[in-house]
Amino acid sequence: AIVDTGASSNWIDHSIFLRTGCRLKRTRVRAGGVDGQPVEVVGEGKIVVRLAKLSFNVNVVVMRKLPAGILLGLDFLRRTEATLDWERGWLTLSLSHRSGRFEVRALGVEAGSEEEEDVQSLIQELDLSESSVAKQDRERLRDLLIEFADVFVGLGKVEGVFHRIKVP
Structure with a gap:
């Protein structure tokens, strides 16, 4: 995962999200990449993040192709x-x-x-x-x-x- 202080939300690649087995919900979220071009948003959901013995839910927006795999933005940074x-x-x-x-x-x-x-x-x-x-x-x-x-x-x-x- 990459931490991105410029991202207001947490993002995950669709293929990675599917492997989590978590439920994908529809979303009205629209987004653009760093180049300003629109990106394909598939939906949103919650994933479980584990660190040592800690487990907590993280809201994520699911993108069709996210080269970083998982991008943790301000939502995650505030929560932690x-x-x-x-x-x-x-x-x-x-x-x-x-x-x-x-x-x-x-x-x-x-x-x-x-x-x-x-x-x-x-x-x-x-x-x-x-x-x-x-x-x-x-x-x-x-x-x-x-x-x-x-x-x-x-x-x-x-x-x-x-x-x-x-x-x-």
Whole structure:
């Protein structure tokens, strides 16, 4: 998924939406691409977004062909109380769950750089001791992050902008 501060809504490609099994509803939404040309809107619906143990519904507009796959706009950013730290290049999302409050940060990293190794180190050194999440869940999160560390390197690369996920 790509975070787009210029998009007022959340968008999803039709083929991806179909795989979710969620219900597609008719919509009156009309939209244009960045080039101003109209885009084909198929409908709208709700998808379930999962992050660690957190699950929440996100309203999406379904587009026939969305190269980004999933585009998270201001709806998502407001709901997650997103903050941008321009100096550090971080996007922080704050998520509440019955087992605690989580923050997820995305920041710049180039795939294939020394920072790629830093992702592994960062995960190994991750201090979750003050989290209100159960110890076994913290350990499982660390295991998952290590298992899929390569996913975080170069994540969200769009026209020279690079991101990685950091869990404080």
